[in-house]
Amino acid sequence: MSNPYGASAQTYRIQSVMTASAAQRVAMLYDRAITWLQEAKAAIARGDVKARHDANNHAGEIIIHLQATLDLEKGGEIAANLSRLYRFMLNRMIQIDLRNDANAADDVIGLLRPLSEAWHALDAQIVAEAGASGRASGQQGYGQNATGGAYSRVSATA
Secondary structure (H helix, E strand, C coil): CCCCCHHHHHHHHHHHHHHCCHHHHHHHHHHHHHHHHHHHHHHHHHCCHHHHHHHHHHHHHHHHHHHHCCCHHHHHHHHHHHHHHHHHHHHHHHHHHHCCCHHHHHHHHHHHHHHHHHHHHHHHHHHHHHHHHHHHCCCCCCCECCCCCECCCCCCCC
16 A cells, blocks of 8 residues: 555655755755765664665765765855865764774765755845845844745745
8 A cells, every 4th residue: 555645745755955044955965965975874883784875875875965966166265165074074984884984974964964064054134135025124023924924935926
């Protein structure tokens, strides 16, 4: 019997990504990579080699995507540093599968977490600034409800 909530959950995930700001989408990628690496660690603890490999592979695909989408020309030194950091993460992640190494997953999680937090903070700042400018002009702002409380992306109306 199929899961009646499976399609709804997938639709919700797609809608969440489609309505997210650019900063939210980057933060979501970091968060998902962290989740996959945590799943790899759990698989190591259970002795489930296939689940470990699959989870590590999914996390690696996200990091490869993040690296591939860097704009080294416009991003300058920051983009170059991120590219080196992503390469280091990918090299460290090889140890997860090669040596069944949960510590390698912890190392990469430790590098991803501050990046995720920074992107979440950037998104919150963008939302707050958009809300402040909307309130100043009498409009309900991006990501703000009528009382100024933040919630998911909402476009301003005149």
